[in-house]
Amino acid sequence: MFRSRSTSKDEQAAAAKATPAEPQQPRHPQAPKGRPTPKRSEANSQRRALAHTPANRKEAAKRAREARRADLAKQREALANGDERYLPVRDKGPVRRFARDFVDARYSVAEFFLPLAVLILILSMVNRGGFQTYVLLAWMIVIALIVINSLVTGISLKRALKQRFPDENTRGAVAYALMRTLQMRRLRLPKPQVKRGEKPREKP
Numbered sequence: 794m795f796r797s798r799s800t801s802k803d804e805q806a807a808a809a810k811a812t813p814a815e816p817q818q819p820r821h822p823q824a825p826k827g828r829p830t831p832k833r834s835e836a837n838s839q840r841r842a843l844a845h846t847p848a849n850r851k852e853a854a855k856r857a858r859e860a861r862r863a864d865l866a867k868q869r870e871a872l873a874n875g876d877e878r879y880l881p882v883r884d885k886g887p888v889r890r891f892a893r894d895f896v897d898a899r900y901s902v903a904e905f906f907l908p909l910a911v912l913i914l915i916l917s918m919v920n921r922g923g924f925q926t927y928v929l930l931a932w933m934i935v936i937a938l939i940v941i942n943s944l945v946t947g948i949s950l951k952r953a954l955k956q957r958f959p960d961e962n963t964r965g966a967v968a969y970a971l972m973r974t975l976q977m978r979r980l981r982l983p984k985p986q987v988k989r990g991e992k993p994r995e996k997p
Contacts, residue, residue: 891953
């Protein structure tokens with residue numbers, strides 16, 4: 794008789810401990826076990842992420858190609874209009890932009906190298922007396938002018954970079970600009986954003 798009473802009391806105490814003080818909220822179907830119900834915005838973002846997840850490797854490769862194609866299209870457009878956001882890494886930044894503007898704002902002997910080389914090649918085909926000597930002399934003069942002009946441009950640009958960007962890394966900017974002088978102005982990429990004689994832009 795005493796055992797039955799003590800047993801019933803123990804059962805009631807165990808039931809009281811097992812029963813929570815507050816009613817539990819039903820778990821949301823999307824909420825993992827042991828975690829609270831996600832907010833509506835979080836649930837929507839999860840559904841969108843699941844919807845955009847590729848089903849297989851073929852679908853993933855297709856999406857990667859499409860993304861790469863879109864990036865290349867944006868890059869080509871940026872090379873045409875100078876949009877800093879989508880330019881290649883080698884062309885990005887205020888230092889490279891200043892170097893491009895510095896070169897594009899002035900004439901350079903090197904930009905006429907290709908048409909001059911074609912002209913001298915044509916003249917070299919003329920075989921009359923000492924004409925070849927004059928052609929060779931003209932070729933040497935062109936090379937000397939390009940070297941002198943490149944030295945002057947490099948020294949001037951280096952000095953301008955130190956004044957404009959005293960605390961920034963300008964390594965490679967001079968070589969970048971000199972390579973640009975070897976291209977004809979209309980063929981340069983990114984396209985020139987300043988006219989001859991203008992000052993380099995302050996902002997993109």
